[in-house]
Amino acid sequence: MSPSLGVQVGRLARRSITRTLRQPTIIVPNFVFPLFMLAVVSAGGDQVTDVKGFPTDSYITFVLGATLVQGSAGAATMAGNALGSDISTGFLSRLTLTPIRASTVVIAPLAGVALLGVAQAVVFLLVGLAAGVSVEAGVAGALALLAVVLLMVLAFGAIGLLAAVLTGSAEQVQALVALVLALLFMSSMLMPRNLIEQDWFRTIATYNPMSYLVEATRSLLITGWDVEALAVGCGLAAAAMILALAAAVASLNRSILKA
Amino acid sequence: MFARSASIALGIARRSTRKLLKNPLPGLPPMLIPLFMFAAFTGALSALSDTGGFGYYDYTAFQFVFVLYMASMFVGAFSAFEIAADYEGGMGNRLMLAAPQRLAIVVGYLIFAIARFTVAAVVVWAIALAAGLSVRGGPVEIAGLILLALLLNLATTLYGAGVALRLQSIAAGTLILLPLFMALFLSPVFVPREQLSGWLEVVAGLNPLTALMEAGRGLLADDPVSVGLAFALAGGLVLAFTAWAARGMRRAAAGPDAAPRRGPKGRRPQRA
Numbered sequence: 459m460s461p462s463l464g465v466q467v468g469r470l471a472r473r474s475i476t477r478t479l480r481q482p483t484i485i486v487p488n489f490v491f492p493l494f495m496l497a498v499v500s501a502g503g504d505q506v507t508d509v510k511g512f513p514t515d516s517y518i519t520f521v522l523g524a525t526l527v528q529g530s531a532g533a534a535t536m537a538g539n540a541l542g543s544d545i546s547t548g549f550l551s552r553l554t555l556t557p558i559r560a561s562t563v564v565i566a567p568l569a570g571v572a573l574l575g576v577a578q579a580v581v582f583l584l585v586g587l588a589a590g591v592s593v594e595a596g597v598a599g600a601l602a603l604l605a606v607v608l609l610m611v612l613a614f615g616a617i618g619l620l621a622a623v624l625t626g627s628a629e630q631v632q633a634l635v636a637l638v639l640a641l642l643f644m645s646s647m648l649m650p651r652n653l654i655e656q657d658w659f660r661t662i663a664t665y666n667p668m669s670y671l672v673e674a675t676r677s678l679l680i681t682g683w684d685v686e687a688l689a690v691g692c693g694l695a696a697a698a699m700i701l702a703l704a705a706a707v708a709s710l711n712r713s714i715l716k717a
Numbered sequence: 718m719f720a721r722s723a724s725i726a727l728g729i730a731r732r733s734t735r736k737l738l739k740n741p742l743p744g745l746p747p748m749l750i751p752l753f754m755f756a757a758f759t760g761a762l763s764a765l766s767d768t769g770g771f772g773y774y775d776y777t778a779f780q781f782v783f784v785l786y787m788a789s790m791f792v793g794a795f796s797a798f799e800i801a802a803d804y805e806g807g808m809g810n811r812l813m814l815a816a817p818q819r820l821a822i823v824v825g826y827l828i829f830a831i832a833r834f835t836v837a838a839v840v841v842w843a844i845a846l847a848a849g850l851s852v853r854g855g856p857v858e859i860a861g862l863i864l865l866a867l868l869l870n871l872a873t874t875l876y877g878a879g880v881a882l883r884l885q886s887i888a889a890g891t892l893i894l895l896p897l898f899m900a901l902f903l904s905p906v907f908v909p910r911e912q913l914s915g916w917l918e919v920v921a922g923l924n925p926l927t928a929l930m931e932a933g934r935g936l937l938a939d940d941p942v943s944v945g946l947a948f949a950l951a952g953g954l955v956l957a958f959t960a961w962a963a964r965g966m967r968r969a970a971a972g973p974d975a976a977p978r979r980g981p982k983g984r985r986p987q988r989a
Contacts, residue, residue: 487891498902501917505908508768636746643757649764659760 466558470566474540478570484539488532489578493585496525499648500589509653514680522586523676524647526603527668529578530610531638533571538618538631540567545626560710564623564703568615575611579604595678603678606692610671613695614638616702623706623713645669667694722821729812729825733799734832743798747791748837752844755784759848762907770912774853774938781845782862782933783906786926788837789870790901794893796830797877801893804885804969819966823878830874834867858936861944865933868951873897875958882965904930925950 478485500518507515514520541563544550553563583600587593593600621631645668646654654660663669674691677684737744758780766776773779800823803809812822846852852859877893884892904926905913913921921927932947 487895494899494902498906498917501915502902502905502913503762503765503907504914505765505768505771505912506762509764636750640749640753643753644760646761648757648761653764654761655763656760659756662760 463559463562466562467566470562471569474567474570475573476570477540478536478574484536485574488529488536488574489581492525492528492532492578492582495528496521496582496586503648506649509649511653513650516590516592518586518589519591519679520676521647522582522591523679524642524645524672525582525586526579526607526675527610527647527671528639528642529582530575530607531614531642532578533575533611533615534618534621534634534638535631536574536618537567537571537615538622538634540570540622541619542622542625542627542631545622560707563710564619564706567619568612571615571618572608572611575615576604576608579607591679593679594682599678599683602688603675606674606678606688606695609692609695609699610675613699613702616699616706620702620706620709623709641666641668642672645672647672667698670694722816722818722824725812725816725821726825726828729822730828730832733796733826733829736799737833743795744833747795747833748788748840750791751784751787751841754787755780755841755845755848758783758907765908768908768912770909772909772911773934775851777845777848777850778852778937779909779934781850782930782937783901783904784845785838785841785862785866786869786930786933787901788841789834789866790873790897791894792833792837793830793870793873794877794897796826796833796874797881797893798887798890799829800826800878801881801885801887801889804881805887809882809885809969813970819970820963823875823962823966826878827871827874830870831867834870838863838866852937853939854936855939858939858941861941862933862936865929865936865947865951868948868955869929872951872954872958875955875962879958879961879965882962882969885969900924900926925954 496518500521503521504517506512507517507520512520541550544553544567550563583591583593583603593603595602618631618634621634625631644659644662645666646663647668651660651663651669654663670687670690671694673687674695677687677691681687759777763776765771766773766779800809803812809822813819816822854862877889880889880893883889903917903920903924905921910918910921910927910931928943928950929947931942932944935942936944
């Protein structure tokens with residue numbers, strides 16, 4: 459008799475968490491790089507708050523929303539790398555000899571990145587609070603912020619898993635780093651969309667889904683409980699997660715597990 | 718001996734160029750990353766030029782110097798990745814057997830980096846001009862700006878070569894790129910130094926790239942500022958990293974056993 463889905467996911471999730479925690483060379487840059495960007499962008503661009511209509515006089519509070527998204531976007535490469543190396547090293551092929559389901563293989567690697575993603579968000583938030591950031595939505599808002607970041611981590615992780623299933627290689631998943639960074643910089647990360655002077659850039663930022671993720675996290679820091687911003691950001695993240703996971707499971711069923 | 722060294726240097730440059738032409742994808746990131754930053758910063762932050770005390774004639778021109786320097790430094794870093802990959806794959810050791818003057822190997826990669834810099838500079842200039850970059854400086858000032866960028870490219874390639882020759886692994890990539898990224902962002906990127914405050918103002922004042930950034934912006938605006946200091950600093954960086962790369966080559970030539978090893982309590986282990 460094969461173990462239940464819960465047992466299968468539990469065992470592979472434990473492996474995923476252990477594996478993630480054993481890779482300081484991956485963990486450390488995921489903490490350091492977003493914090494460095496937060497420090498230099500908020501200190502270097504502080505004058506932006508002088509622009510008429512800017513929603514806050516603390517640029518670090520404004521940028522922290524994007525830093526949380528940048529940190530969660532790291533989940534794409536982490537999860538993708540993990541599954542990609544399982545595919546390229548043949549671990550997945552050996553797993554197919556067991557009565558495992560494709561959904562287990564896809565869902566379990568998210569455990570490690572979810573744990574790391576939340577830990578990152580807590581650290582970023584604490585560093586921000588120490589640097590003078592305030593959370594407009596209060597303590598409940600800070601907890602909600604962590605929940606929103608967790609959802610984004612799962613969404614980016616799912617996209618990374620889909621990339622790994624489609625390419626079958628951990629190296630090719632690395633290309634996601636550049637793509638995610640480019641999307642983040644071309645969003646409303648540095649300036650609210652309504653204050654962007656250049657029409658072409660405002661158009662790009664408006665069509666760029668990353669803007670809505672940034673605005674969801676930022677809303678809890680600056681505006682308070684902005685239901686519309688949260689609904690759009692969380693809705694996009696949830697949709698991306700569901701679609702990417704479904705596509706990854708379908709692709710895995712078609713290719714590797716049936717081979 | 719000189720003819721043989723020149724032939725080796727040119728051979729390495731030709732080989733690396735052919736490799737890049739066959740597979741141009743790895744050549745794109747050092748140009749694309751700065752161009753994305755250019756689009757993002759000029760697109761999102763142009764309102765900064767309206768804030769009090771900005772003082773520069775155009776925000777696109779202000780960002781252009783940062784982007785030109787970033788492209789020249791990233792091209793240098795990515796050329797150094799080539800050294801790391803060649804040494805990891807064993808090619809570097811075969812090159813050392815053939816070269817009587819081993820620095821000729823580094824010179825070969827430098828020629829490759831200069832060729833890549835030329836292409837990157839043309840692309841960055843062309844895109845910036847198409848995006849509406851306004852240039853106030855004359856031909857001499859623009860030549861000075863390009864020369865500063867070239868010196869940065871040489872310094873970066875030599876720095877990367879020193880790291881690559883010591884580590885002989887493509888894992889050296891992070892160690893090469895991260896300090897460059899940090900040095901670039903610890904200079905006045907978004908506003909002039911006078912508008913910075915707090916810790917960044919202090920750090921930017923100590924960062925040698927700040928003088929180069931200010932001189933470059935001054936040259937582009939036909940209002941030269943600390944140009945002599947900038948050239949002296951850039952030349953100093955090239956000399957310092959030449960020594961760094963030369964020591965790296967000596968260490969690579971001596972092989973892994975030459976690395977200082979220390980046993981317990983800091984003593985050198987006894988040889989059997």
